Amino acid sequence: MDAPLANNHISIDCVAFGFDGENLRVLLVKRNGSDQGGEFNDMKLPGSLIYQDEDLDEAASRVLRELTGVKDLSLTQFKAFGSKDRTRNPRDVHWLERAQKVKVERIVTIAYFSLVKLDRNLEKAVDPSTAEWRSLAEVGTLAFDHNLIIEEALKAIRRETDNNRSLLFDLLPKKFTASQLRMLTERIYDKPLDVRNFHKKISQLPYVVPLEERQQGVAHRAARYYRFDRKAYTGSR
Amino acid sequence: MDAPLANNHISIDCVAFGFDGENLRVLLVKRNGSDQGGEFNDMKLPGSLIYQDEDLDEAASRVLRELTGVKDLSLTQFKAFGSKDRTRNPRDVHWLERAQKVKVERIVTIAYFSLVKLDRNLEKAVDPSTAEWRSLAEVGTLAFDHNLIIEEALKAIRRETDNNRSLLFDLLPKKFTASQLRMLTERIYDKPLDVRNFHKKISQLPYVVPLEERQQGVAHRAARYYRFDRKAYTGSR
DNA sequence: ACAAAAGTGTTTTAGGTACACCCATGT
């Protein structure tokens, strides 16, 4: 046990997912830096090194709170990323050392996902000059291995929603239509669902309860609203 | 971003599972230390701080190699543990600082599970004065949060074997009987399985192939051996 | 002969899949 210990730092990164009614979106923050090629602007996942006296979970919670103002977003740790070549790109290392004022050999990051209701409140809460909810197709190339982290986060939410279907409803507004729920499921599992079978299925789920209220002012038959009944859900487990 | 950064260390811990034909066992190493109550002897999971120039996966692989002599055990990272009160027990902190010669505030550990064929080779490979394959019921109270880590590892292998049934066969000898496979499944999911339904099921799995060979010298009807056909498995995905 | 574990089929139930047309509303 005499080999030199790594001078590592530990960070957390958050993959916050929202659903805009059509597509999944992910919260990204803007990054400005410079390298030999001059200035650059790109995006990264919200994250932070962890502070003294701070649990991993607390750090993740802090990052999302600072960014959105929302206090108790659900957070689930899903994977650690500690490959040496996470910091292979000199641009990333340079940016880190300037931003964090620490000498960086490697950063092990613990990644969390969060599923949030992407309502107007939350859209307004993020300052568009520093952060943005991007739909998955428009994410582009991110700093570090953050594209990989998003891929793994998607796998993780597929796994987790299999075991715990209530997670889906964290992404939906309190009142939602059957087709919102269906489209969300299609986006997560990336496969089309039969409309009739889907209706049949939700009609026999005790925790998806139909309301009398319907959409207003749409140029087609108004869709019924549903709500998620958490008590019925936990009771049916 | 001016709060003091944590002086954290990063370690990996391995939960190596074996199956003895009856029960799941886990590889533990002995720990000797002292505190105000005098000497103590207890056990912990095999683990290590990570060295410079070492990936997390490499560190985990190294730990199991040093302990068992086996080079390429499969390893799957399943969770990071970074709670501050992991090092709440002064006995643990004291032991660490003596053993590792580092000042410890907190250690974030990345936990891996490994599924191994617990054959005579491997039983012999571990020095009984330093390590031991303990059946789950006899694990007792371990150092740090290692009991929690084992619990989480069990959950993780349930999840993972759901997605990838080939993992089960990593725990079995090359030739195994139907009841070994059944008992293993029962131990992992902690629920009894109907014998007839189980036979029906494996008889239609292309990757569980019956052999002509049978048990010898048992005081009852000799059981047929089966083998796992990895090609048939990957083909059937 | 008996103890001990291996092995074998049928029926029922639930859930998944495939599939095509009419309904309500705004323009």
Next chain:
DNA sequence: ACATGGGTGTACCTAAAACACTTTTGT
């Protein structure tokens, strides 16, 4: 009237669950 998305039922198939007795072998 027409464009747009909402909503509905039946038949088939597959997989899981429940359930009890006979077979083989060593002692």
